[in-house]
Amino acid sequence: MLNQKQIFSTIEMIEQQHLDIRTVTMGISLLSCCDEDPKKASTKIYDKITKSAEKLVPVCREIESEFGIPIVNKRISVTPISLVAAASETDNYSIFAQAMDRAARECGVNFIGGFSALVQKGMTDSDVKLLNSIPEALASTEIVCSSINVGSSKAGINLDAIAMMGRIIKKTAELTKDKDGLGCAKLVVFCNAVEDNPFMAGAFHGTGESERAINVGVSGPGVVFHALQSIKGQPINVVAETIKKTAFRITRMGQLVAQEASKRLNTPFGIVDLSLAPTSARGDSVARILEEIGLETCGTHGTTAALALLNDAVKKGGIMASSSVGGLSGAFIPVSEDEGMIAAAEAGTLCIDKLEAMTCVCSVGLDMIAIPGDTPAETISAIIADEAAIGMINMKTTAVRVLPTPGKDIGDSIEMGGLLGTAPVMPVHKESSAVFINRGGHIPAPIHSLKN
Amino acid sequence: MIAIISVVGKDRVGIIAAICIKLAEMNINVLDISQTILENNFTMVMAVDIKDANIPFTEVHDQLHKLGDSMNLAIHIQRQEIFDAMHTI
Numbered sequence: 001m002l003n004q005k006q007i008f009s010t011i012e013m014i015e016q017q018h019l020d021i022r023t024v025t026m027g028i029s030l031l032s033c034c035d036e037d038p039k040k041a042s043t044k045i046y047d048k049i050t051k052s053a054e055k056l057v058p059v060c061r062e063i064e065s066e067f068g069i070p071i072v073n074k075r076i077s078v079t080p081i082s083l084v085a086a087a088s089e090t091d092n093y094s095i096f097a098q099a100m101d102r103a104a105r106e107c108g109v110n111f112i113g114g115f116s117a118l119v120q121k122g123m124t125d126s127d128v129k130l131l132n133s134i135p136e137a138l139a140s141t142e143i144v145c146s147s148i149n150v151g152s153s154k155a156g157i158n159l160d161a162i163a164m165m166g167r168i169i170k171k172t173a174e175l176t177k178d179k180d181g182l183g184c185a186k187l188v189v190f191c192n193a194v195e196d197n198p199f200m201a202g203a204f205h206g207t208g209e210s211e212r213a214i215n216v217g218v219s220g221p222g223v224v225f226h227a228l229q230s231i232k233g234q235p236i237n238v239v240a241e242t243i244k245k246t247a248f249r250i251t252r253m254g255q256l257v258a259q260e261a262s263k264r265l266n267t268p269f270g271i272v273d274l275s276l277a278p279t280s281a282r283g284d285s286v287a288r289i290l291e292e293i294g295l296e297t298c299g300t301h302g303t304t305a306a307l308a309l310l311n312d313a314v315k316k317g318g319i320m321a322s323s324s325v326g327g328l329s330g331a332f333i334p335v336s337e338d339e340g341m342i343a344a345a346e347a348g349t350l351c352i353d354k355l356e357a358m359t360c361v362c363s364v365g366l367d368m369i370a371i372p373g374d375t376p377a378e379t380i381s382a383i384i385a386d387e388a389a390i391g392m393i394n395m396k397t398t399a400v401r402v403l404p405t406p407g408k409d410i411g412d413s414i415e416m417g418g419l420l421g422t423a424p425v426m427p428v429h430k431e432s433s434a435v436f437i438n439r440g441g442h443i444p445a446p447i448h449s450l451k452n
Numbered sequence: 453m454i455a456i457i458s459v460v461g462k463d464r465v466g467i468i469a470a471i472c473i474k475l476a477e478m479n480i481n482v483l484d485i486s487q488t489i490l491e492n493n494f495t496m497v498m499a500v501d502i503k504d505a506n507i508p509f510t511e512v513h514d515q516l517h518k519l520g521d522s523m524n525l526a527i528h529i530q531r532q533e534i535f536d537a538m539h540t541i
Binding site: 004006065066252253 | 486488510
């Protein structure tokens with residue numbers, strides 16, 4: 001018989017500390033959907049997604065009910081569309097995004113990722129078409145997410161692609177300005193993108209993956225925060241140990257759900273992503289954990305060190321709890337989706353430069369940051385280049401998801417609702433980076449890429 | 453298949469009886485009960501076998517919730533594996 005205290009502690013974590021499974025994401029290969037005729041290809045895409053994922057949502061609901069653990073999001077990731085669409089005779093890939101959107105809504109999931117291209121070394125004709133289709137694709141769909149990988153530690157950084165992405169992000173914001181530039185919340189630019197990430201907007205089903213896979217992302221900032229409240233004033237290594245133990249418990253639950261979902265959906269179990277993913281709900285914030293460690297406000301001096309400890313302890317605790325760890329695995333710092341980050345940004349303590357430093361030690365990057373609507377495309381590109389450089393040199397995943405909403409400036413906020421939250425517009429440097437970005441070309445891979 | 457039922461609320465006469473009658477109606481066998489009064493609160497943990505239940509798990513869950521609402525108690529039922537996973541290696 002189980003210990004009563006343990007049973008009630010689990011129930012308390014779920015009921016009061018926002019413990020949940022953040023996402024169960026089904027990865028689906030669409031490589032069998034290529035067709036010269038774009039209409040036929042999009043029908044194949046629709047059919048394959050709806051057939052593969054028809055039971056995803058009902059099975060997740062069964063698991064939620066039986067285990068008493070909420071599964072907040074059910075999602076789908078697919079093969080990067082630039083590969084699937086390469087055979088199709090069309091310049092506009094929006095038709096494929098629309099097929100993904102219809103299929104995902106039919107399945108009842110809340111996001112589908114994979115309107116993606118991997119262009120770290122160079123761009124195929126299909127990659128260029130996909131990039132150029134992003135603004136219309138995101139404006140004409142509801143729940144499709146797009147991600148572009150522009151750099152890697154092995155291949156270097158594609159500055160031409162980064163220059164294009166600056167303009168594409170601006171255009172996406174413009175085309176979705178009636179929804180506060182929401183399109184940009186569904187668009188992320190990566191360096192070292194991973195092929196089994198269950199989290200949006202960056203999820204896609206990589207070419208090294210099996211036909212289908214179940215990937216699970218756990219959450220639990222509230223549980224970590226609560227655990228730290230009981231060790232106030234104790235040395236920092238006690239903090240690390242406490243986070244490790246908590247992360248272990250959270251991840252074990254993720255592993256259990258992943259195995260159950262995999263068995264019931266007759267789909268191979270991929271990975272558990274050991275991420276601390278916050279929400280804008282009070283008590284479910286990564287920033288508040290950093291403050292509980294001892295910082296007056298997130299963003300002040302010491303934030304990077306505290307975050308490094310948190311990120312590392314989460315991984316150490318989680319790694320033993322799962323048979324297969326992957327995805328992004330670390331602490332997320334999306335500004336608009338974290339109640340404490342929003343407060344710190346509004347107070348002016350947390351600025352983009354500090355966030356950039358924080359991305360050196362955590363997963364993943366500059367995420368869900370509203371910037372002035374009149375920010376030049378080259379400045380956005382330069383922000384991406386900085387992040388990609390951090391990822392490339394440190395052999396980690398980094399990303400940029402910024403929201404340059406037209407007409408918004410410092411002092412305004414962007415209201416996206418739901419998990420996407422509220423983003424206060426943060427200042428960027430006014431000095432131009434245009435000459436650097438417009439040089440174009442390719443930043444060579446670092447010396448440590450030559451490991452063979 | 454073993455599930456854990458947890459019950460928390462203000463103590464009164466007949467809580468265990470009411471829950472056991474409901475479980476018997478659903479053909480659910482009680483394997484173990486541990487009950488105590490903590491700070492004036494009735495708290496109970498039951499291990500039950502739901503393998504031969506005459507209704508699906510989701511309905512068992514709903515029925516117990518309804519019973520909990522009518523008696524002003526928080527009643528949860530969850531598969532045992534979640535507690536095993538979180539608290540044992």
